[in-house]
Amino acid sequence: MTTAIQLLIGLIMLTACTKSNLTDNENTLEPVVLDTSLRNLSPFPFGAAVNVGLLKNNNNYRQLVVREFNSLTPENAMKTRFIHPQQDTYAWADADYLVDFADEHNMRVHGHTLVWYKNLPDWIINFQGDSIAWEQLFRSHIQTVVSRYKGRIGSWDVVNEALNNEGTGMRPSLWLTKLGPDYIARAFQYAHDADPDALLFYNDYGNEYGPTKRNAIINLVKGLKDAGVPIHGVGMQMHTRVNREDQFHASAITNTATETGLLIHIAELDIAVNPDNNPDLVFTETLAAQQAQKYGHIVETFTGINTNQRFGITTWNVTDGDSWIPGTYNRPDWPLPFDASYQRKPAYDSIIAVFE
Numbered sequence: 614m615t616t617a618i619q620l621l622i623g624l625i626m627l628t629a630c631t632k633s634n635l636t637d638n639e640n641t642l643e644p645v646v647l648d649t650s651l652r653n654l655s656p657f658p659f660g661a662a663v664n665v666g667l668l669k670n671n672n673n674y675r676q677l678v679v680r681e682f683n684s685l686t687p688e689n690a691m692k693t694r695f696i697h698p699q700q701d702t703y704a705w706a707d708a709d710y711l712v713d714f715a716d717e718h719n720m721r722v723h724g725h726t727l728v729w730y731k732n733l734p735d736w737i738i739n740f741q742g743d744s745i746a747w748e749q750l751f752r753s754h755i756q757t758v759v760s761r762y763k764g765r766i767g768s769w770d771v772v773n774e775a776l777n778n779e780g781t782g783m784r785p786s787l788w789l790t791k792l793g794p795d796y797i798a799r800a801f802q803y804a805h806d807a808d809p810d811a812l813l814f815y816n817d818y819g820n821e822y823g824p825t826k827r828n829a830i831i832n833l834v835k836g837l838k839d840a841g842v843p844i845h846g847v848g849m850q851m852h853t854r855v856n857r858e859d860q861f862h863a864s865a866i867t868n869t870a871t872e873t874g875l876l877i878h879i880a881e882l883d884i885a886v887n888p889d890n891n892p893d894l895v896f897t898e899t900l901a902a903q904q905a906q907k908y909g910h911i912v913e914t915f916t917g918i919n920t921n922q923r924f925g926i927t928t929w930n931v932t933d934g935d936s937w938i939p940g941t942y943n944r945p946d947w948p949l950p951f952d953a954s955y956q957r958k959p960a961y962d963s964i965i966a967v968f969e
């Protein structure tokens with residue numbers, strides 16, 4: 614609503630300028646810049662997870678990203694399978710493109726992700742070696758990637774999703790099997806040794822499911838911090854849904870912030886409107902309004918935490934047209950603040966309204 618009013622005011626000003634300029638001097642017509650954007654209005658960095666192929670090849674996508682965001686997370690380009698496809702080969706091109714693009718447009722890059730149980734290349738899955746060789750592989754991957762972007766990437770998701778869904782223990786993973794549970798602490802130390810200035814995050818999902826998963830995350834992070842491990846922040850992914858009650862989002866954000874005292878990144882925000890996988894669902898105005906209310910509440914709650922803990926908010930993808938959700942769950946969905954035609958949705962207006 615606020616954006617609509619601003620646009621209207623802009624239009625009236627444009628009309629006024631045009632008229633007076635035409636009378637005074639036809640050549641001094643200046644375009645009116647309507648600079649409402651997430652990056653301009655948000656008091657903390659506002660970002661998106663981006664697809665490098667779309668950044669390179671899709672003008673609408675690129676222009677929207679440039680206009681709205683000042684923080685970028687690579688959706689896939691820095692995952693181990695892509696960036697380190699063979700033991701002796703790193704594939705830097707997409708990651709380099711993203712970092713150059715961010716520099717050019719005055720954005721920060723948040724690196725994602727150094728250590729994950731998923732998206733491992735076959736050479737790691739099939740690797741044969743003793744514990745020293747595994748440790749060497751692990752350390753070398755982390756340090757090679759962090760070192761390449763030292764001074765250019767200021768923050769990293771060091772370990773992603775190490776806890777199980779229920780929050781009852783660690784998730785089974787190759788890293789756990791080969792390196793033991795302390796692989797998490799060692800990953801942070803290795804990353805820190807490679808770039809002592811980088812801010813290092815533990816990233817996971819389900820802080821908003823309820824206290825069990827949330828406390829598992831908080832306890833893991835506090836344990837690392839208390840042991841002197843260089844950890845600076847918590848990424849809460851926040852892949853949530855329109856029918857989750859506000860109190861779950863509120864306690865995820867405020868409890869995690871208060872209890873860890875670390876930087877908080879809402880790192881992968883999206884709000885699904887079709888969590889029950891209805892193949893025929895239509896995105897109605899009612900659904901759009903419900904989604905807008907959820908976005909507004911989450912952004913407002915985050916805005917209310919300690920200023921020095923607000924690392925930022927990142928949406929996972931840019932528009933409904935490039936969201937990971939429809940493809941992954943094989944259903945229609947509209948989880949983001951921009952529609953598939955690159956237009957701002959009510960969810961967008963509701964985020965902006967928090968900042969005004």
Ligand code: 9MR
Nearest residue numbers: 688689692725731732773850881929937
């Ligand atoms: O959006 C990503 C999708 O394109 C990939 O196929 C998938 C597997 O690598 O990962 C998705 O991103 C995930 C992120 O890296 C970690 N948290 C959950 C995200 C959604 O699955």
